[in-house]
Amino acid sequence: MKENSHKNIGYVCSTLQCDRGLGSKVAMRWIDAHGSRTDFTFANLEQQSNRFANALVSNGVKKGDIFFTFLPKMPEQFFAFLGTLKTQAVCGTLFSNFGEDALLDRLGDSGAVGIITRKSLYKKVARIREQLPSLRFVILVDGEDDFAAGVLSYSRIMAEASDQYTVLPTSPDTPSVLHYTSGSTGKPKGVLHRHGSLPSQMATTAGVLGLTEDDIYWCTADQGWVTGTSYGIIGPWSLGVTQVHYGGGYDAQAWMDLLAAEKISVWYSAPTALRMLMREEEKIFTGANLASLRSIFSVGEPLNPEVIAWSQRLLKRDIYDTWFQTETGAIMIPNRPGIPIRPGSMGKPFDGIEPAILADDGTPVGDGEQGNLCLKVGWPSMFVTYLNNESAYNSKFKNGWYYTGDTARRDNDGYYWFMGRSDDVINTAGHLISPFEVESALLEVEEIAESGVIGAPDELLFEKVVAFVHLHERYQPSKDLEIKIRLHVSNRASSIATPQEIIFCEGIPKNKSGKIMRRVLKARYLGEDPGDTSTLEI
Ligand code: AMP
Numbered sequence: 292m293k294e295n296s297h298k299n300i301g302y303v304c305s306t307l308q309c310d311r312g313l314g315s316k317v318a319m320r321w322i323d324a325h326g327s328r329t330d331f332t333f334a335n336l337e338q339q340s341n342r343f344a345n346a347l348v349s350n351g352v353k354k355g356d357i358f359f360t361f362l363p364k365m366p367e368q369f370f371a372f373l374g375t376l377k378t379q380a381v382c383g384t385l386f387s388n389f390g391e392d393a394l395l396d397r398l399g400d401s402g403a404v405g406i407i408t409r410k411s412l413y414k415k416v417a418r419i420r421e422q423l424p425s426l427r428f429v430i431l432v433d434g435e436d437d438f439a440a441g442v443l444s445y446s447r448i449m450a451e452a453s454d455q456y457t458v459l460p461t462s463p464d465t466p467s468v469l470h471y472t473s474g475s476t477g478k479p480k481g482v483l484h485r486h487g488s489l490p491s492q493m494a495t496t497a498g499v500l501g502l503t504e505d506d507i508y509w510c511t512a513d514q515g516w517v518t519g520t521s522y523g524i525i526g527p528w529s530l531g532v533t534q535v536h537y538g539g540g541y542d543a544q545a546w547m548d549l550l551a552a553e554k555i556s557v558w559y560s561a562p563t564a565l566r567m568l569m570r571e572e573e574k575i576f577t578g579a580n581l582a583s584l585r586s587i588f589s590v591g592e593p594l595n596p597e598v599i600a601w602s603q604r605l606l607k608r609d610i611y612d613t614w615f616q617t618e619t620g621a622i623m624i625p626n627r628p629g630i631p632i633r634p635g636s637m638g639k640p641f642d643g644i645e646p647a648i649l650a651d652d653g654t655p656v657g658d659g660e661q662g663n664l665c666l667k668v669g670w671p672s673m674f675v676t677y678l679n680n681e682s683a684y685n686s687k688f689k690n691g692w693y694y695t696g697d698t699a700r701r702d703n704d705g706y707y708w709f710m711g712r713s714d715d716v717i718n719t720a721g722h723l724i725s726p727f728e729v730e731s732a733l734l735e736v737e738e739i740a741e742s743g744v745i746g747a748p749d750e751l752l753f754e755k756v757v758a759f760v761h762l763h764e765r766y767q768p769s770k771d772l773e774i775k776i777r778l779h780v781s782n783r784a785s786s787i788a789t790p791q792e793i794i795f796c797e798g799i800p801k802n803k804s805g806k807i808m809r810r811v812l813k814a815r816y817l818g819e820d821p822g823d824t825s826t827l828e829i
Contacts, residue, residue: 298486299461300468301344301376304528305337306458313504313531320507320553321366324539331366333531336373339366339449341456343374346448350405350428354379354459357401357469360514361385361394361408361416364538367432367445368514371407372524376467377458380404381483383469386515387412392732392783395419396478397471398426401678407445409433463487466675470517472617473725474683475715475809481678482617488521489529491621491672495641496526499613499625500557500588507583509535509549510559516722517617518590521672522559526621543571547579554583561591562598563720565610566751569601576605586628588613591721592753593709596634612637614709616695618687620672624707636706637699644670648701653689656700661710664699665692715809717746719754722787726809729790732783733758736776738766743799743807744790747816758790759812761799768795 297303308318314334321329331339352358358375360382362368368384375382383401385394394415398406402425408416409432416429427441434444467486471479496502500522508527512518527534535553539545541564550558568576587602587610594612602610613625614637624646626638640646645667648656656662668691677684687694698710717724726744733742740763746754760776762768773793781789794816800808814821 298463298489299377299379299458299465300486300489300525300529301340301373302458302461303489304373304525305333305340308333308528308531309337311531316531317533318528319366319369320533320535322535322537322539322549322553326539326545329366333528336370336528338454339370340373340377341454342449342452343370344377344456344458345452346430347375347378347380347405349452350443350448352378352380352404355466356380356405357383357403359383359385359398359401359403359406361387361389361406361412362432362514363387364513364536365432366536367407369524369536371430372514372520374456376486377456379459379461379465381466381469383471383481384515384520386513386785388785388787389415389515390781390783390785391415391419393479393728393785393788395422396728397481398423400471400478401469401481404428405430407432413442461486463671464675468520469678470515470520470617473716473723473728475725476727477683479725479728480680480683482517483675483678484620484672485675488620488672489525491670492521492526493529494643495622495625496522496530496532499611499622499627499641500526500559501586501628502527502530502532502557504531506556506585507533507535507554508557508559509537509553509555511537511561511564512559512590517615517620518559518561521621541567543568543575547575547581550584551580556583556585557588558584558586559588559590561721562589562594562612563592563752565589565598565602566595569598570751573605581606581608584608586611588625590615590622592718593635599632599634614638614707616697618674618693618695619666619670620674621670623666623670633702633706636702636708638707639705640707646701646707647692648699649692649694653692658701658703661698661700663713664695664697664707664709666695667691668693715745717744717754717756719746719749719756719787720752724756724788728784729756729758729780729788730807732780732788733760733776735783736779738762738772739776741799743809743812745809745813745816747792747813749791752791755791756788757792757794757816759794759796759799761796 317330318333319331407430432445468484510523590613611626613622615622624637626632648662729744743759747757749755800811811821
């Protein structure tokens with residue numbers, strides 16, 4: 292039984308580490324937004340995740356059910372994640388800034404049976420709960436007592452649950468983690484992973500990030516996204532590594548103090564955060580004691596060469612850019628220590644990963660030429676499906692190649708260079724935003740007749756969300772209306788999807804079948820030639 296249990300991610304990240312003699316080792320140093328620290332050992336992780344697993348089972352959760360966390364970064368998030376996986380239910384994670392529409396799409400599509408959240412966020416769930424017939428219960432981390440029917444107190448259920456739990460044999464194909472990702476059309480798609488993803492996450496955590504048991508590691512990613520689960524939970528804990536998790540937001544001085552005080556040796560962050568640091572006063576960095584810091588990694592958006600030059604000058608270290616996506620589950624194309632970096636390049640494929648740059652007809656393009664970035668199928672952490680959307684899943688594969696949706700080129704020396712997306716998805720501060728989702732939220736605003744949303748280049752965020760808005764005749768553009776529109780998108784979709792720029796216009800260009808021509812809007816925004824507009828209706 293132990294043999295098979297080894298493939299369970301929850302088991303490997305806690306029980307197995309205790310069995311290896313690491314029970315008293317710090318697994319997570321939790322630092323809250325005010326800077327106060329609490330250490331959790333691997334034995335604590337084991338006990339808390341066992342309690343959570345037992346609590347789920349006593350509330351009727353079964354193998355294959357879908358359970359979500361909807362929390363900011365906080366210790367309970369980690370216990371719930373591992374505990375859910377131990378029961379062989381699927382754990383989905385939701386970004387805590389999501390608004391009602393975003394929640395409804397994800398909880399509704401997945402048929403989630405339960406969710407763990409906190410009082411301030413529960414309000415959003417309460418407003419849509421009637422539309423979620425499968426959602427049987429909600430757990431509130433800050434509820435001292437059960438709140439109402441089906442709204443349970445975390446402290447009560449954890450106190451009543453045993454800290455002993457036997458993980459049942461788990462096949463590599465048992466579904467594990469669920470993250471929703473945005474496309475340029477339709478609703479977000481539920482990317483489903485399996486417990487058998489573990490070898491990819493372990494191999495890349497060791498082979499790219501270079502983590503060993505002696506490291507102290509900090510990953511800034513939120514657990515709502517794949518980096519936060521693959522490299523903020525699974526990879527490091529499966530290798531017995533101590534992680535620092537910080538509940539505060541961006542603050543350059545606090546971050547440098549944390550790197551120094553906690554003696555972080557490996558730091559995984561993102562280009563927008565690094566670009567924000569680059570704008571700060573130099574003395575914050577020249578005064579920081581970063582003696583323990585061995586390497587810095589980045590993921591999520593292109594990393595500008597200027598950021599690497601800044602880091603080399605002030606932090607005295609390279610930054611290793613890495614490329615992967617929700618669907619790949621683990622790092623595919625990274626820069627890593629030991630291989631000279633080419634600033635601006637995503638690096639070279641990880642061991643066992645075979646990328647190709649293919650033309651739309653599937654033929655390989657020559658080195659130096661732009662094409663679709665594809666991956667030969669078959670690495671362990673490859674997603675299993677898009678939940679309830681097999682046709683979208685199938686459309687991503689052709690002749691044994693997975694089409695990533697990115698365009699890239701390879702140079703003569705085998706380095707890969709990101710060029711862009713082959714669809715209209717917007718990447719703002721590393722978060723993929725669907726223009727369709729923003730347009731849908733905009734259409735709910737009474738004054739708006741139609742809208743078209745694009746991503747436009749931005750120095751800080753890589754791309755910003757720009758909304759072209761056509762008002763009904765009886766309404767006039769105004770500052771107040773702009774605020775109303777922004778608030779609405781923030782409440783319905785999320786704060787990151789909120790348009791940075793709103794452009795009032797007389798009509799939205801569409802083709803004859805009514806499809807919004809975002810390409811034309813983008814050209815208009817950039818002052819470029821929109822190309823062939825012969826199929827345009829407006
Ligand atoms: P997600 O699935 O939300 O993690 O987003 C994955 C997408 O983010 C990729 O398909 C790329 O478009 C983008 N991305 C991730 N890492 C990088 C990188 N290192 N350089 C450029 N784009 C990246």
